[in-house]
Amino acid sequence: xxxxQDLTVRNEGFSKNRKGKREYxxxxxxxxxxxxxxxxxxxxxxxxxxxxxxxxEIETLLSGETSLFARYLRKEKKDxxxxxxxxxxxxxxxxxxxxxTRFLEKPN
Numbered sequence: 001x002x003x004x005q006d007l008t009v010r011n012e013g014f015s016k017n018r019k020g021k022r023e024y025x026x027x028x029x030x031x032x033x034x035x036x037x038x039x040x041x042x043x044x045x046x047x048x049x050x051x052x053x054x055x056x057e058i059e060t061l062l063s064g065e066t067s068l069f070a071r072y073l074r075k076e077k078k079d080x081x082x083x084x085x086x087x088x089x090x091x092x093x094x095x096x097x098x099x100x101t102r103f104l105e106k107p108n
Contacts, residue, residue, distance in 0.1 A: 047083055 007023045014020055025033065041059040049056045050064050065084060072080035 006026055006029050008026050009021050009023055012020060012022050024030075041062075042057050044055045045058055045061060046055050047061055048054055049060070050068075056064075061084065065082060068077070069080055069082075071077045
């Protein structure tokens with residue numbers, strides 16, 4: 001459970017007749033979270049790039065996958081085969097918690 005000092009409560013209007021309170025991370029925790037997320041997305045994974053290379057940043061991988069998937073949805077490509085492994089339910093919790101699994105394997 002997070003300490004109360006990590007959160008900020010703000011009053012918000014959800015609709016015309018509905019008002020409520022919402023909790024947000026405070027500014028310092030938000031900056032830390034965004035810095036850590038950015039650092040994680042810049043880490044390398046061993047999944048071949050679309051054009052050249054054997055490894056890439058996670059951010060580049062996600063960007064490339066979304067591009068390929070969008071082309072498939074627009075019917076520009078006949079099929080789409082994800083380069084990121086499909087995570088089954090039994091493996092999902094461990095794979096998400098540990099990004100060094102075979103789906104997003106970091107180089108040594």
